[in-house]
Amino acid sequence: MTGPSVAVVRVSDRRRVPWKNGAGVTEEIASGPGSTAGLPLWRISVADLGSTPSVFSAFEGIDRIFTVVGDHGVTLDWESRSETVTPWRPRKFDGAQAPRCTPEGATRALNVMAPTPEVxxxxxxxxxxxxxxxxxxxxxxxxxxxxxxxxxxxxxxxxxxxxxxxxxxxxxxxxxxxxxxxxxxxxxxxxx
Structure with missing residues (x-):
């Protein structure tokens, strides 16, 4: 094993990276290891959703576990359905689906991204x-x-x-x- 097995990632330690579609910013908590495409095999991050609607990035072949960790819930709208997601309730969906996200107020979300069925x-x-x-x-x-x-x-x-x-x-x-x-x-x- 290389490096320490336990680490604490504080808010100030998170690396800020733009969303794949450029519509926002996420703060990376952990990722690893590299995949054949040169991208992380999995990633844990916290996205700033703000208070205005945005559209999520699409990630083909990736499962997204989305959890609101801010004070306000959000509504996710897909082409065929709509769903309200309340804070601290994990919601898993296909990352290839890129819903429109409408926050009820300024909020943030924890995202766990991993390929299926590999991880x-x-x-x-x-x-x-x-x-x-x-x-x-x-x-x-x-x-x-x-x-x-x-x-x-x-x-x-x-x-x-x-x-x-x-x-x-x-x-x-x-x-x-x-x-x-x-x-x-x-x-x-x-x-x-």
Whole structure:
């Protein structure tokens, strides 16, 4: 394994990158490893959705797990349907579908992008005070902290921070509530 298995990514550490379609900006939390197309195999990021409508970028062959992490929900409009997404409720959809997003007010969203069926990704609400989370050696586990604090090994994270554990068994404890992200990559992409 190369590098530390546990890292805390704070808001100030996030790399700002433009959306693929240029309609907005996202802040990258973690990604990896490279795919055959030279792009990250998977990515976790937080997008600033603002308060005005926008259209998402299309990502062919990618599953998007979209979770509003700001104060206001959004309405997603596809050609054939419309859906209201409330804060802190993960919503998975085909990344090739690029809905129009209309926020109810200024807000942000956590996006987990991974190719299907090559990579398995899940996002679930978690309350560490009620039940600690243990990462697994065959996955990347991340905890996006909504409120409270989380501790993993000697690392501590507060609201807005994200703890990322890469291919190691580590127990995350504390008072934090937020989202736990689990990404399982093919063995060919895992460290030895």
């Amino acid at each position: 398995g990704a899940t996002v679930e609400p978690v309350d560490l005070g009620a039940c600690p989370v243990t990462s697994q050696p065959d996955e990347v586990t991340a905890l996006f902290v909504r409120c409270g604090t989380a501790v993993a090994a000697s690392h501590r994270a507060a609201a807005g921070d994200c703890i990322v554990v890469r291919h190691d068994e580590v127990t995350l404890r504390g008072s934090a509530r937020g989202l736990v992200i689990r990404i399982r990559t093919p063995k060919s992409h895992n460290p030895d």
